[in-house]
Amino acid sequence: MKKLTLAALCLSMGVGAAFAQNTQVKGNVVDETGLPVIGASVIVKGTTIGIVTDFDGNFTLEVPADSKELEISYIGMEKQTVKVAPNISVVLKNDTQNLDEIVVTAMGISREKKALGYAVQDLKADELTKGANSNLAGALQGKVSGVEIKPSSGMPGASSQITIRGARSFTGDNSPLYVIDGMPVASAADISTGKSVAGTDVANRAVDIDPNDIASINVLKGQAAAALYGIRASNGVIVITTKSGKGLAKGKPQISFNTNVSFDVLGRTPEVQTKFAQGTGGVFDPYNSSSWGPAISDLANDPTYGGNVANEYTNNGANLHQGQYYVPQLAAAGLDPWATPQAYDNIGGFFQTGVTWNNSINVAQAFDKASYSFSLGNTTQDGIIPETGMDRYTGKFTAEVKLHDNWTTGATASFINSKINKMPAANDALLATVYPAPSSYDLNGIPYHTAGSIYEMNSFRNPSFAVAPWFVKNNEFVEKTNRFFGNSFVNYKTKFNTENHTMNVKYQIGVDSYTTHYQDIWGYGNKGSNMNGEITNYGWSNVSFNSLLTVNYDWTINEDWTFNALLGNEVVHNQSKQYKEYGAGFNFPGWNHIENATIVQAYDMQRSKRTVGFFGSVSASYKNMLYLNVTGRNDYVSSMPRNNRSFFYPSVSAGFILTELEPLKNDIVNYAKIRASYAEVGQAGEYYNNYYYTPSYGGGFYMLNPISYPLQGLGAFAPYPVIYDPNLKPQNTKSYELGADLSFFNNLVSVNYTFSRQNVTDQIFNVPLAGSTGAQELLTNGGRIHTNTHELTINVNPIRTKLVDWNIGLNWTKMDNYVDELAPGVESIMLGGFVTPQVRAGIGDKFPVIYGVGYLRDDAGNLIVDENGVPQAGEAKVIGRVSPDFILGFNTDLRVWKFSLAAVFDWKCGGQMYSGTNGLLDFFGMSKATEGRDTESFIVDGVKADGSKNDIEIKGADAWQNYYQSINNIDESSIYDNSFLKLREISLSYPVLEKDWLKVDVNVFARNILLWSELPNLDPESSQGNNNMGGAFERYSMPQTSSYGFGVNVKF
Secondary structure, rough: OOHHHHHHHHHHHOOOOOOOOOOEEEEEOOOOOOOOOOOEEEEEEOOOOEEEOOOOOOEEEEEOOOOOEEEEEEOOEOEEEEEOOOEEEEEEEEOOOOOOOEOOHHHHHEEHHOOOOEEEEEEHHHHOOOOOOOOHHHHHOOOOOOOEEEOOOOOOOEEEEEEEEOOOOOOOOOOEEEOOOOOOOOOOOOOOOOOOOOOOOOOEEHHHHHHHHHEEEEEEEHHHHHHHHHHHHHOEEEEEOOOOOOOOOOOOEEEEEEEEEEEEOOOOOOOOOOOOOOOOOEEOOOOOOOOOOOOOHHHHOOOOEOOOOHHHHHOOOOOOOOOOEEEHHHHHHHOOOOOOOOOOOOOHOOOOOEEEEEEEEEEEEEEOEEEEEEEEEEEEOOOOOOOEEEEEEEEEEEEEEEEOOOOOEEEEEEEEEEEEOOOOOHOOOOHOOOOOOOOOOOOOOOOOOHHHHHHHOOOOOOOOOHHHHHHHHHHHEEEEEEEEEEEEEEEEEEEOOOOOEEEEEEEEEEEEEEEEEEEEEOOOOOHHHOOOOOOEEEEEEEEEEEEEEEEEEEOOOOOEEEEEEEEEEEEEEEEEEEEEEEEEEEEEOOOOOOHHHEEEEEEEEEEEEEEEEEEEEEEEEOOOOOOEEEEEEEEOOOOOOOOEEEEEEEEEEEEEEHHHHHHHHHEEEEEEEEEEEEEEEEOOOOOOOEEEEEEEOOOOOOOOOOOOOOOOOOOOOOEEOOEEEEOOEEEEEEEEEEEEEEEEOOOOOEEEEEEEEEEOOEEEEEEEEOHOOOOOOOEEEEEEEEEEEEEEEEEEEEEEOOOOOOEEEEEEEEEEEEEEEOOOOOOOOEEEEEEEEEEEOHHHHHHHEEEEEEEEEOOOOOEEEOOOOOEEEEEEEEEEEOOEEEEEEEEEEEEEOOOEEEEEEEEEEEEEEEEHHHHHHHHOOOOOOOOOOOOOEEEEEOOOOOEOOOOOOOOOHHHHHHHHHHHHHHHHHHHEEEEEEEEEEEEEEEEEEOOOOOOEEEEEEEEEEEEOOOOOOOOOOOOOOOOOOOOEOOOOOOOOOOEEEEEEEEEE
């Protein structure tokens, strides 16, 4: 990092060697009460040169000698223009009518927020980086209404599912489109985890974005806001503007360097019982997976392994080992096999303290007719699980040059290199030998291999799963990415020698190119079905070219009327390639390579597609009061059937500022606006002409193939198991939106409310087919889903003085997704899971639901118990609803003198999830709930088979074991309320040095340190899957983390 810093400094010194003669202006900005205005914008009129006022409302600005005026502005206050002078004092007055906030909308067009007829929400850089989160999705959590973010875990590079105003697709991608500096880029995961409950997580491409490079984010929530982007924008758009040199004071370069370090620990440690030993039925068994054995304190008296009694290991009493017991795994490792009984902290001993370093440097400079920005970043993360981590290196360059009064050109380029080391979860079960590890067994102290061979595992349980310490040392799961995205543009601007006509013609061309290689290695000696090891190499290459031409015309007709028209053409060409090679059965240990496999299979697939779009927009405004916008876009898509490739999507939006009417102007409600919009947007499918393929095989039947051919080395063609509907058409989303924006008491309080309704028809998904058809699934249109979304944003500034400034923000969201219809004859479809439980989409249900075996109940809903007082299994049905009742984000910023304290709370109310880990902790006798087995009893609240009140007491260790192992067969027993309240992040910063030439801030921060949850033992944001089953299903999933850290920010 030192080398990168030195290189950046040398670059900035070279570029800034010469600059124009400037005049230094010092000034102070206060409000009408005499209090300093902190963060007021001071701009040299007619340029992008500027600065913001400091804590005392002061500023120092280098002004070009030929500049005569400055413009001073602050949101909610009237802009002032003053003459340049060595010393300036400015008093800003409250503007009770206008909130001229500028936001970036579709196609990178900047508009006044008050002119929009739809909801957008923006975040600035400091709002994203206060918690020092290196993951963009994590940095957004709790800060935007209408957006639900489901992280899969706290592991390095973990995926997060982001949905804006609910899901549009049952089985497809619901990720929003990302647009960075005008360039649409890929954001979804290359590979979906699908319906699987095994394997490693696959990061979505948002992991490539460094929050430190971001200047602002605008979330375009509704279809009207995003309609100009066409079929790619049906899930909403996140518009990211990165840092640049525009707006800086001309002259010397400005350099900022940020560094922080955080220490990551297990977010929530499961509470386990520490009283009872390994075994079953009260009998100690050193190779049994359960902990229903005797008390740990009695192990020395165990008749088979105890050192206090005569048995095989004490030579029939000749060699007693008082107070100890025989441990076969110690003997297998070549160590003294006698140990003193005790309870071990296996969970705490396995997880480690992770360390994350974030470093970034940015050099930016502005000249008379040019500006540039150059940044380098690095994130190095060691995970809380041994052998996991992430290394990410980023570089970004942005430049803009004014070639002529009419011509401007610029370019931006970003490069990312990353490596993520991961571990699998769920049924591949790294944590299956950690969470339920018997307290009597020293998981982290007993060697994980035998004395005879490092490839022969030494474990406490049967061969189904590899013991965790062996697992992390012998298996490897890696994800490596190289990525480049960027664009260049040329813009022609003319006013036609008038003051009221302006036209901008802009052409932009860009590329987003990346290659990700994945490697999953199960080492030689692994337990389960791959004891001799296996390897899978697979990858994804994607290149998208984007050509965008826009003509934007503004006409100020008179003092009352303005008019805007936009015409454009966009061409998107995408090329992708997938490959996969699989090798099983290593010939010998020590070389985990595809060349060492006895069975090898491989395939690759390439795909090219193109979208050509023509779009237009017309806007008009009357007296800064009434605004109307109409757009239309027609897309031609090559990935659809040839006779169904053209789609047109319209939108219309309107806004009315009520407080511009004279009768409604008052001192309480200083701003009131109502807005409405309607839009249609589609989503194209991936259509192929039905084709034949060569099924892979490896010298016989291969169970993963849809059709297997034992043809003794001879190839064969088979019909592909998915049939594609030749009449396939894009799914269609119709969106309706109503909203209101209010500001009270000179903008001290602002309230924004939006209701939206989305009707999605012609869903594209795979419909299961009968085996008699010769195929497995049909990709077709079928089904409807609708979403009602309520969004409420409240911001309050209750205290604003020179010494104290307090801001409070609240984001409340209620999203109700309902499945209205599926394909004919289909009542529900599986999204992921086991035979039971599984995550499904079902007609009439909220999306999604959990389907599985429920409790047997009578007509009154009472549990029916058996002769032992244990609940009985009923029929398979919907046993849980995943969607929350509402989500509430609470943000607060408090400045006292120069100390700034910020916090983000996140409350998720309602919703359910399947927690297999909790169910299995009960099953294995390791949960804290099973610790009272020898002293306590309980009666299940239910009825007997004859309808009488249950009075059968479950008492004694055997009865407890029978109870917990029996109800584990009932999926409903592992359904939990998923509500939680979390302190998402908290930070405290202080400027230790403030000079004209140098500013140094220090900060401390913490993330996810407080959690109140209905789900026991685990963080409810640990789940399986990077797709639509995310947040619904958990079974030995990777855990969340809590982080504590500090950082330093330097500017000079």
